[in-house]
Amino acid sequence: MDYAFGPEDQAFREEARGWLAGHLASDPAPTPRAWERELGTGGWIGLAWDTTHGTYGNRTTGLTGQVVWAEEYARAGAPARLGHMGENLLAPTLLAHGTPAQRGRFLPAIARGEAIWCQGYSEPDAGSDLAALRTSAVLTGTGGTYRITGQKTWTSHAHEADWCFLLARTTEGARRHHGLSLLLVPMDQPGRIEFRPIRDMSGAADFNEVFFDGAEARAEDLVGGEGNGWRVAMDLLGRERGLSTLAQQIGFATELEGLVRLALETGVAAEPVTRDRIVRHWAQLQAMRWNALRTLGSPDGPGAPCVAKLLWGRWHQELGELAMEIRGPAATLGPGAWDADRPYELDALQRLFLFSRADTIYGGSDEIQRTVIAERVLGLPKEPRP
Template sequence: MDFSFGAEDEALRGRARAWLAEHLVGPYEEAIGLGGPGSEHEGVGARRAWERELGRGGWIGQGWEAEGGPGGAYGNRRLSLTGQVVWAEEYAAARAPARVGHIGENLLAPTLIAYGSPEQRARFLPGIARGEELWCQGYSEPGAGSDLAGIRTTAVRDPADGLYRVTGQKIWTSLAQDADWCFVLARTEAGSRRHRGLSFLLVRMDQPGKVEVRPIRQMSGTSEFNEVFFDGALAAEVVGGEGNGWSVAMGLLALERGVSTLVQQIGFAAELQRVVAAYVAAGAGDPVLRERLVRQWAELRTMRWNALRTLGSRDGDPGAPSVAKLLWGGWHRRLGELAVAVRGAVATAGPADWAPEVPYELGLDEEQRLFLFTRADTIYGGSDEIQRNIIAERVLGLPKESR
């Protein structure tokens, strides 16, 4: 398979690089390098404004499979797959602010295009493309994380006004504190169990007294994950029809890891470079650490080629998202361990050891925060155990696990 970039891609690279250099100024320049997993508390206001700047520049929704116009009916400029990779590479190279609109652009939008009604696409996609409406995902619950089919959040439709009343609790909801909307998987059929009777609802977050967001403080000191409580929250939109929520939810998860996987890997490469620099600064004398760093580099290159192979496959691969999650989750966790190993004993000193007045999350350095946050990489987004089950049952055809 040919992964090379053509003349059109290289021309796009020049335009993307020039646009980023021209627009990453003023308040956006101050937000360069801010945000991302473990650091979502950084520069939220500037990053939200940057999202609207990206929308005005036509850089959101490039991969949406929508009809009409040069960029599709709902997105901005329409780019080829290699064009999307080019933009992602230049965005990462410029250290542009971490996206706060990722969930809307890369998860909800493709799902609406695949399963939503024309009215739903017309209502919600333009706001995402303009960078004006931010989304979060309401899937996991305290008793239904990896086992998503066990959710207990309910939604009852009122025949008088046609609205659903959503009641229940979601957990590990990324960016919920800043989101305008949440797509919620809820049980709409009373007495239903497991995968049956679920619906995919769109819920407005700004409903005082009906939606409450409580940040979850992590051991890194930050709080990008949240608990969300729904107490009769109103929802007018159901995607894919009532009772079809499981199919829609699984379709979304299959769409979750596309070009964004390559963006993630570019960020990983920058983190690896910092760890290598720390190893060199420490004298580069430990051959065991050197071998581990070389292995990290080789595995990252392998992940890149695997991601490109998967993106370029016309037939699709039902196990590709699970394989990708297993690869990057374990890789990133090992990088966090290396980040503190190359620095030795000094990496174990936290802010309380030298400056008790400094807030914990501000006292941690990048390597310490990387180590602490990556402990969760093999759990969130679907634990390793669940990913292996999916590969075994849905790809290899092995007997299902007894329940």
């Protein structure tokens, strides 16, 4: 296996690095929406999109170029992407399952960084078991509009999104993965869509409960045909990992480097057990990177992303635990005002520890990942449902 980057990749790396450095220097803390528009103007949105149906005004690049961009973006410490859902999840899904009209209507705005999307999947009683969802969408008598009723939860950036791609049950009486459809729903529907922020342990409130009370979606904005939502949704979820995993690992490496510096400064690195744990974390991170590179471009069915999620979820949790041990007693000191109406004043290591508690749950719990590997990769028999 050859993971080397060629001269074209190096030139692209220099271009990406220069663009990021220049734009972040001129505005070190852009607003999330302004940054998305800046990325769109620079042509950096949609690098991985299939060009069969056009480029929608932005550049595209090969797999190694996409890896380069993901790595340089993470190394630059660029802002977290508000447009991730639209660019990396919905757009490839529309390219694969959407109609020409849908692609022409929605993709250009995503490419320009103007349309922000959220994902309406999880529900209070249907998180990892997504097929248990209860949100319904009923086609009105005229046949032109679906009316949506139900609740979604853990919806990232729903309070900032313009649109939501939402999984709902469109066939009354259907069970499990039957009778589901993927709908594109405008979020600006006061009185029909309401949000309730969910504050996590670190004090951030990027997640939301979202309530749909007769919210409307046009029938022409149903993706993949009525009743085919499960197939479309599973294809979409398969895109949650891949190139983004490599960028994530750059962030992990930065966190680990910070821990190493702290361990050296405090003298904790002299302890054999701590030193051994640091080295093990470094070695495991290298192995995860090579595994991610190995599976890019040649996905091994559902197994590869599930294995990757299992690896990095527990690894990151253990990194947070190691951070608290290296930080010492000061790690237990909280902010002065836990009830302040803003993110808590935690240091980076405290935030790492608290947020990583959810790493083995969100995006598919470890139990679900193991079940997928057992049933779809190893071919083990399914456990009968009660």
